[in-house]
Amino acid sequence: MNSDQTQDDQLLESVADALLVLTNVGLGDYDTRLKVDPDDSGALASLFSGINEMIASLGAEQEKSRAYQRELEEKLDTIEKQRAAIRDLSTPILEVWDGVLCLPVVGVMDTARSTEMTASLLKAVTEKGSHATIIDITGIDVMDTRTVDHFIRMARSVRLLGAECALTGMRPYIAQTVVQMGIDLANVVTYRSLREALQQYVTRRQL
Amino acid sequence: MPRYPLRDRLDLFQVQRAAKRVAAEVGFGHHAREELAIVASELSSNALKYGKGGVLELSDMEDEHGRGMMLIAHDSGPPFRNLDMALKDGCDDDGPIDPATILKRGGMGAGLGAIIRLTHFFRVESEPHGKRVIAIRYLRRPSTRSRRPSRFR
Numbered sequence: 001m002n003s004d005q006t007q008d009d010q011l012l013e014s015v016a017d018a019l020l021v022l023t024n025v026g027l028g029d030y031d032t033r034l035k036v037d038p039d040d041s042g043a044l045a046s047l048f049s050g051i052n053e054m055i056a057s058l059g060a061e062q063e064k065s066r067a068y069q070r071e072l073e074e075k076l077d078t079i080e081k082q083r084a085a086i087r088d089l090s091t092p093i094l095e096v097w098d099g100v101l102c103l104p105v106v107g108v109m110d111t112a113r114s115t116e117m118t119a120s121l122l123k124a125v126t127e128k129g130s131h132a133t134i135i136d137i138t139g140i141d142v143m144d145t146r147t148v149d150h151f152i153r154m155a156r157s158v159r160l161l162g163a164e165c166a167l168t169g170m171r172p173y174i175a176q177t178v179v180q181m182g183i184d185l186a187n188v189v190t191y192r193s194l195r196e197a198l199q200q201y202v203t204r205r206q207l
Numbered sequence: 208m209p210r211y212p213l214r215d216r217l218d219l220f221q222v223q224r225a226a227k228r229v230a231a232e233v234g235f236g237h238h239a240r241e242e243l244a245i246v247a248s249e250l251s252s253n254a255l256k257y258g259k260g261g262v263l264e265l266s267d268m269e270d271e272h273g274r275g276m277m278l279i280a281h282d283s284g285p286p287f288r289n290l291d292m293a294l295k296d297g298c299d300d301d302g303p304i305d306p307a308t309i310l311k312r313g314g315m316g317a318g319l320g321a322i323i324r325l326t327h328f329f330r331v332e333s334e335p336h337g338k339r340v341i342a343i344r345y346l347r348r349p350s351t352r353s354r355r356p357s358r359f360r
Contacts, residue, residue, distance in 0.1 A: 083217060108223045108241070110248040111321060112256075112314045119310055142241035144321035146296050173238065 014044055018051065030059025091117045093124045099131045100201050101163075102194070106139030114147050118154045125161050132201045133158050136194040138169030148177050155188045166190065166197045208266045213254050213280075222251045222263055226278070229265040233276045234346055242325045243276060246342055249318040250280040256314065258282025258337060268343065275327070275345035283337035290331060296320040 017034060024032045033055065034048040090113065096102045103121055125133060135155065143151070151167065158165035166189040170178075178185070191197040209229070211222050226247035230240040247263060254261040261282030268277045287293050288300040296317040297303055304316045323329050328343035 083215075086217065086220075108244045108248055110219075110245050110252065111317045112248075112252045115309060115315050142238055142245065144242075144245055144317070144324060146315075146317040146320055146324075150315060150317075 011044070014048075018048065021055075022051070025055050025058065028062075030055060030062060091120050093121060095128060095130070096134075096198065097202050098205065099129070100198070100205070101125065101128065101130045101133045102136065102198075103133065104136045104139065104194070109140050109143050109147055111144070111147055111150070114150045114154070118150070118157065121154065122157055122161060125158055125163050130163050132164045132166070134166045134168055134191075134194060134197045134201070136168045136197075137171070137174070138194065141171050141173065143174055143177070145177055145181055148174055149181060149183055152178070152183050152185065152188055159187050164189065164201075166200075168192070168194045168197045208264050211251075211263045211265070213251050213261050213263055213282075215260075216252075216255065218255075219248050219251055222247045225265055229267065230276055233267050233274065235276070235344075239344065243278070243344060246322050246325050246344070247278055249322050250278055250340055250342065252314070253318055253340070254280045254282035254284070256312065258284030261337065272327075272349035273345050273347055275343050278326075278342045278344075280340045281334065281337065282339075286333050286338050287331060294319050294323065 021032050021034050033052050036045050036048045036052065090107070092104065094102045094104070101121075101124055103117070105117070121133065121135075124130070135151065137151070155165040155167055168191045170190060189197075191200070209225065211225055212218060213222070223244040226244045227240045230243040235243065247265065251263050254263070258280075259282065261280060261284075264277075264279040264281070266277050266279075268275055292298050292302055293300050293316075296315075298316050304312075309315050322340075322342050326342040326344040327349055328341070328345075330341045332339050332341065
């Protein structure tokens with residue numbers, strides 16, 4: 001009777017231990033283990049070592065998923081950086097010579113892009129105090145009429161800031177659009193190619 | 208029918224390339240392909256800016272006016288409150304856009320105008336959770352006589 005009582009007490013104690021350890025695991029402590037007597041081959045002992053194994057594999061999985069998460073965060077970070085790079089590259093403004101800015105335009109030109117381009121060009125002209133700006137549109141075959149108009153306005157805005165502005169590499173189709181729309185080209189200098197414009201501005205600078 | 212998700216500005220590059228490819232398959236020449244890329248870009252950037260993202264569908268189509276390419280932008284944004292006003296260059300639903308807003312919004316309000324100029328058919332339809340903007344460009348410009356009233360441009 002008395003030994004039964006002791007066995008019951010021991011069992012209760014072991015269960016309480018197990019619950020405590022499981023609570024710790026639940027709180028994120030995967031290093032905690034249940035005490036198992038290696039010589040004990042009773043049902044409780046094998047249950048406990050089973051639980052220990054489970055905790056160990058749970059811990060390993062947690063570690064793995066943390067590693068995945070770190071990796072994912074790094075990748076997202078890279079993507080964010082690339083995104084910023086693409087944004088910058090889509091409207092590169094180069095200082096090709098002292099005070100001479102060049103804006104090479106390539107790709108599909110929509111209204112949103114041309115608005116952004118104006119904003120960054122005007123900002124660059126003021127910040128760098130440039131005296132000449134070349135907008136090269138060799139890479140654009142087709143533009144909506146309104147966007148063409150916007151480009152000419154952009155050139156005029158640059159003049160207002162006190163810098164010269166040249167449009168170079170205009171394609172025949174766009175030239176036709178400009179004329180058909182009756183856009184006023186006063187104050188806007190055009191050159192056949194970027195090269196010609198550069199020669200002009202650079203030689204003038206050296207005189 | 209290929210569908211392209213519109214989640215952020217980077218998707219515009221994919222959409223432009225896809226539009227050129229589909230246009231080439233339909234049989235459009237170089238100029239028209241470039242123009243259709245602009246249309247796809249304008250439709251998509253509107254869906255992103257005002258419609259909280261969406262999907263662009265590009266397809267080959269044929270009806271009584273001939274063969275062409277159809278572009279449909281589905282978005283989950285509110286309907287146009289004043290489409291006639293929004294269609295005007297430099298305007299949105301509320302009328303002319305001031306320069307500060309143009310800079311802030313990164314658009315001059317001429318996107319819809321560009322779509323209309325570069326396509327032959329334009330219509331906005333409402334959907335249960337948003338709207339779709341449809342534009343069609345035919346290989347050959349439909350004659351005025353066969354145009355459906357009002358919606359053809």
